[in-house]
Amino acid sequence: MAEPAISFQGVTRRYPQKGGSDVVALHDIWLDVPQGAITGIIGRSGAGKSTLLRMVNGLERPSSGKVIVNDHDVGAATGTALRRVRREVGMIFQHFNLLASRTVSENIALPLEIAGVDAAKIAPRAAELTERVGLTAQANRYPAELSGGQKQRVGIARALATGPRVLLSDEATSALDPDTTRQVLELLQAINRDLGLTILLITHEMAVVRDICSHVAVIEAGRIVETGETYDVFSKPAHATTRSFLTGVTGVAVPQFVAGQMREAPQGADAQAVVQITFIGAHATDPMLARLTAERGVGVNILAGAIEEIGARPFGSLIVGLPAARLDESQAFLEEHGLLTEVLGYVG
Amino acid sequence: MSANLIPILWEATLQTLYMVAMSTLLGTLIGGPLGVFLATSRRGELLSAPWLNTVLGLVVNAARSTPFIILVVAIIPFTRMIAGTSIGTTAAIVPLTIAAAPFIARLIETAIREVDAGLIEAARAMGATPGQIVRKVLIPEAMPGIILGLTLAVVSLIGYSAMVGAVGGEGLGDLGIRYGYQRFMPEVMLAVVVILIVLVQLVQSCGEWIASRFDKRAPRNRGQ
Structure with missing residues (x-):
């Protein structure tokens, strides 16, 4: 150097x-x-x-x-x-x-x-x-x-x-x-x-x-x-x-109507996990959520998102709702493909 | 007013102008550098010399708190040493200068302290020496305030110059006392007061005009 x-x-x-x-x-x-x-x-x-x-x-x-x-x-x-x-x-x-x-x-x-x-x-x-x-x-x-x-x-x-x-x-x-x-x-x-x-x-x-x-x-x-x-x-x-x-710089915050009802733990069988997914590098433009639905049959509910440029490289950030019951599986799938996930809370 | 008083009034006016001009000039030559030094020499400042700053500050305060008429009398031996005599218009310049210098020093110190500290930092970041900062930043930036301060000093000196009649200084004040008061000629007193009012008004207007020429801070509509 x-x-x-x-x-x-x-x-x-x-x-x-x-x-x-x-x-x-x-x-x-x-x-x-x-x-x-x-x-x-x-x-x-x-x-x-x-x-x-x-x-x-x-x-x-x-x-x-x-x-x-x-x-x-x-x-x-x-x-x-x-x-x-x-x-x-x-x-x-x-x-x-x-x-x-x-x-x-x-x-x-x-x-x-x-x-x-x-x-x-x-x-x-x-x-x-x-x-x-x-x-x-x-x-x-x-x-x-x-x-x-x-x-x-x-x-x-x-x-x-x-x-x-x-x-x-x-x-x-x-x-x-x-x-x-x-x-x-x-x-x-x-x-x-x-x-x-x-x-x-x-x-x-x-x-x-x-x-x-x-x-x-x-x-x-x-x-x-x-x-x-x-x-x-x-x-x-x-x-x-x-x-x-x-917060507030890279893309996205949890929308108000979701943030208002978020809990620390899932309640009920049809609870949704609110997950922040960060797309970086080569994967920033891959249609990973579409594949999650197509290959694993997990329904993805998009809440907020943005893709921007940092140092001329694409950087995506999404907040989605996933069925809490299938959270671990979905997270594993996304991480396997180079995405970063973070659970922010649960709704419902 | 009889016609033969006019030359006397004219002469007295010239004497006042002479005393005020000389004492302003000499007072600025002494008070200017002193003011710059007082404004820049506290602990951690540009020319940091806290002890000397304190000592000079005390001297300036002492000189300023002495009533002018007492100062005039108290320094008669010193005046005689400098001017060769303690009586007359030229001799009066000595106490006027000694009264003016600390006053001007404080006015210039205040004007320089008004300069934004950020400008000093910017100049230091450019690699300026303390001398360059004083010459290229502090004095030009403080110029409108310095001019207004000097205007105030001149006006005060016109007032002080009326008191030096007590020790044989001449000028308008002396004329007013001797003719107007002691010889019961109220018209002379009135003429003296009118001339003084006009003088002060002229000085004040000129000072403000010159200061505004130096002041680039206010936006002006110059058109495009």
Whole structure:
């Protein structure tokens, strides 16, 4: 495997409290962020994801452990060395953090001015970036005159100005509406593809991970509880936190009229089991339920379902009712054919 | 009002403008950097120097809590050292500057503290030095507030400048007291007050206009 772009090696962050025990924000984090990929860190607020992200450009420092970015030990860098590393790492923010006193192109020029780029080279570079994010017509406007999506485009162009190898995204779409979110995510994807830029983003929205991240790490109370390729984590979530994030993102929830009468155990001979079936990989498009009915004579009652794409691979999720009496047999049949099943409850 | 009073009023107005302009200029030269430092040097801030911040903060508070008229008298030896004399319009600039500098420092500190911390974080993430953050982010972003603060300082100094007559400073305030009060010429008093009102109004309007030129925060309808 290629060298990771970012490597967290046993990173712990403690905040000393006056007269009490320390608050541990991050606990022994080991995580490799692959080169050229989009990796998402998902967690609730206060889980430590923001602290983790800020270690990559030295805005936060580990209490112990190492953070290696492009072969530099960021946690140990100070002064000029740290500022040099920071110029190789771009960052975008939830609230954009644009200078109100500067126009679009002047905002994009700021990191170039800071890096001491020759004044004659700044204007053409800013113009090129403005065009890259589709804001040429707005180049001389001030942030107050832009929409949220346009502001974030300026943020992205600014983050790319010094030609970084890594882009950090701090909840970049959390303040945007769904349409704008999609456009900004598409832009990030295009940048990742065209420039081969490694993107590390934090979010509390599983939809963002689903839409653009090839890899994901789930963080809970300062610990990484699950990590891997997005498709694998989505299809076989191992941790309760991951599952709760997935609810409502991967397709389906039990319809209200069923959820209202669900029980923990079957009652009566004609009780139905409510089962969630997940279709992954090669089997996502197989007509397995039709075969269950045709080959085993089990009637399947479809309650809810969806098939979507995660990392360009099909991912299906169905909630069905099966006769409780034939549950074990049906589950065995489906699992045998590579589907995942989970009994959610019983009705009737 | 007799015609021979007009040159006297004119001269007094120029003296007031001279004192206010010089003390604003010198007060900003001292108070500006001091304000920037106070705004950025608490523990964990950009230029973190908590002890120096505390000490300078105490000095600024002490200077600001001394009534101006007492300050004028108390620093007479210092004024004589700087200006060569303790009497006259130029000498009055010394106490006015000493009163202006801490006031301007606090106004500029407040304006700079209004700048969103997210902008400082963004600049740090770009690899900016503390000096670059002050020059390229904090001061330009705080500029509308700084201009309004300086406007307030100028208006206050116009008021203070009326008190320096007590130690032989001249200007409008001194004229109003000597002619209007001591020589029972109420029309002079009235003229002085009117001129002061006009001056303050002009300063306030100009300050607000300049501040609005710097303020890009409000959306403006420029058409497409």
